[in-house]
Amino acid sequence: AVVSTQSTGIKTKxxxxxxxxxxxxxEEHREHGGDTSVDVSYHYLRFFEPSDERLAQIxxxxxSGVLLTGELKKLLIDNITEYVKEFQExxxxxxxxxxxxxxxxxxxxx
Numbered sequence: 011a012v013v014s015t016q017s018t019g020i021k022t023k024x025x026x027x028x029x030x031x032x033x034x035x036x037e038e039h040r041e042h043g044g045d046t047s048v049d050v051s052y053h054y055l056r057f058f059e060p061s062d063e064r065l066a067q068i069x070x071x072x073x074s075g076v077l078l079t080g081e082l083k084k085l086l087i088d089n090i091t092e093y094v095k096e097f098q099e100x101x102x103x104x105x106x107x108x109x110x111x112x113x114x115x116x117x118x119x120x
Contacts, residue, residue, distance in 0.1 A: 032079030043075040058089040
């Protein structure tokens with residue numbers, strides 16, 4: 011699972027396995043831009059990028075060829091790494107006592 015993965019593992023998984031909508035060469039990508047409709051990194055960024063304005067800017071830059079595939083993947087890696095780091099920090103605060111309290115029965119107030 012991604013939430014138990016180290017940041018180097020996240021980077022490797024994205025760089026190795028995330029299908030790209032980029033072109034076959036840098037020159038071709040700069041000229042024609044990338045295809046966000048099939049780019050896995052862009053699709054994940056739609057969930058992990060908190061700013062809609064920034065996401066629109068990323069889309070425009072990628073589709074126009076300003077932003078390369080490797081740069082798009084790096085943006086995703088940075089976003090997911092930060093999310094996972096924060097998740098792991100919160101998860102570390104869950105002690106057996108906290109878990110027991112959460113899982114115990116509580117009377118319902120009707």
